[in-house]
Amino acid sequence: MTAGTGNIVAPLPFPTAARRELADGQLRANLRRATHTIRDKRLRVVGEVPDWEALRRSGAAIKDDVLARLPELLEQFEAAATAAGATVHWARDSAEACAVVTELVRRTGSTEVVKVKSMATQEIGLNEALAEAGIAAVETDLAELIVQLADDTPSHILVPAIHYNRRQIRDIFASRMPGVDLDALTDDPPALAEAARRHLRAKFLGAKVAISGANFAIAETGTLAVVESEGNGRMCLTLPETLISVVGVEKLLPTFRDLEVFLQLLPRSSTGERMNPYTSLWTGVTAGDGPQTMHIVLVDNGRTETLADPVGRQALRCIRCSACLNVCPVYERVGGHAYGSVYPGPIGAILSPQLTGPDSGANRTLPYASTLCGACFDACPVRIDIPEVLVHLRQRGVDARRGRPSAERTAMRALSWTMRDRRRYAAALRAARRGAAPLRLVTGRRGQVRRLPWPLSAWTASRDAPLPASQTFRDWWAGRERTSEKEAGGW
């Protein structure tokens, strides 16, 4: 099996990266505002749908069915898309996918391509690969454009520039957007959208090649679907001569009818709208309408590795709505960059380490980036039990290291020996109380220690340590019985 590669490898352990991000107060304020706005919108429009739970169950089952029948469905999709005039290519990993796309663009003679926002192309690092080949990739989604102009990386699946507020975006446009009209550029969102419209209009109207991803690929008909808001997707999918769509193998749906489920689940979960402004569905090439050359690149990049894990494979149901990011208390505070992958948040914490395998970069630390509160599971439109997979991946990580020395495991073994016997346990508690008695004089009524010496400093670095209670429950219970006997005698 081949592990996935590309922009899905965390360069730093999550705690290190999270600490760096947490130092930015502006970032936390921006994230809090944005995630709370979208959370409330999502709850409102999901509440309008009386059969939401039935839709979620259908969505999960359809995706599970896809995973069970993947080879047949891929062959069916390939045959249908080919019959409709598309050319289908296959890529085992990100390098192969980038090579295929680069060669396809090179053959058109174009040195500039327009791009529809796509997680698959972010994942495989396509823009970087094209740049190396001397091909400029112009991101046309507003948030992607902001990130590209700022020379930054995305921090959210749906809104890659969620970490910037309107004033910061205004400053990026003012300093980085060629030919921007500074007089008209305020930090008012409509003015910023207008600036992006002007900037990209000429690119759209002159582009010869476009690159997209796809939200869904229909096996039955060979149809691809792109769900979007701004119309940049429609521009890219309609105006150029050549269209190249990069699609993960798990994006399939068996039948066209299945869209009736996902076109209800996705917009409400993603942008909190009843329906996103534009959805495009196209099948191969249509004479006289849209690109006349159509390529589809089917990408594995670690998906088969993920499919091999009976618990973890449910992550492949993901439709990239980002609802789990918006409800996550960890994401809300650290933001997307802390996860070091184009897939941040709860879904990223289970997807990135599975796509790459746990030994890639610091990806093994990602399953710990959670409090296991379960809000992500409740929000997920395809019922991915993210907490279950997080615990499973943590367990896999521990199992892989059994037999190697570990301070934590030694401590846990000692604790286990102590707690296995009642007398040993009571003696240990008594010893702890006696040991803590002098400390109690120092800490006073607070009963908390702020800083302990090494190695216990690892605990107190980010939390207070409570002192042992002055009396155990057993002691209190025994004392209470003696007291009540006396009282009963007195009556």
Added chain:
Amino acid sequence: MVTVPSSAREEILARIRAVRPSGPVPVPRDYRTAPASDTPMNLFQPEPHGAHTPRPTLRSVGPQGEVEKGSMGTPADGELVELLVDRLVDYRATVRRCGPRQVPEALAELLGEVPTVVVPGPAPAEWLSAYLGRIRRDGDPDPLTVADLDAPGVAVVTGCAVAIAQTGTLLLDGGPDQGRRLLSLVPDRHLCVVRATQVAGGVPEALARLADPTRPITLVSGPSATSDIELDRVEGVHGPRRLDVLVVTD
């Protein structure tokens, strides 16, 4: 062929065959495929938690994608139209209603001072019979260019294949009165004519009414918009910044 090792396809398929779950997965479909029959008002109001409505059957569809009257268990077309209008307005589309004979006057009034109007070649001639500006038909004689469509002051008038009441969505599938996809994309203003019989309740009914899913299909819900700045919705980015809908009722 591009220089892909020919084994990529075989290798990926073989890997998947080796590791995928075995056995088919039954797919429950007990979500609604038509609006509930009893009270049309529950389209507006979510049901009390736990309420269960038996799944009604799909409406039967006529040869033109129109609903045959008298099929069971659906709210009257009038209620669906009300819901569609409510949802369109909510997403900042301009909505007008008229009877079948007032279409030319209603369109002329909506278009007002617009200097140039584009229509698909085979669009009904009567639509613009009361409009006084310049009319350009796509493909009559030549296909319009992107520059024609991007010129200032151009509006486009199209029909649609189906509309979805619950989401305020118009589905265009390249039918004769809709034309090529770029017609409804490049001009800054899009006027769409919707007949009451084209209004479906929800997403499942609407998709089922499409004549051919392999035609290029565009779902339009309001004018173009973005939520990319602080996740707040702003109307008007790359698609038409203004969407007018003319609902033709009997």
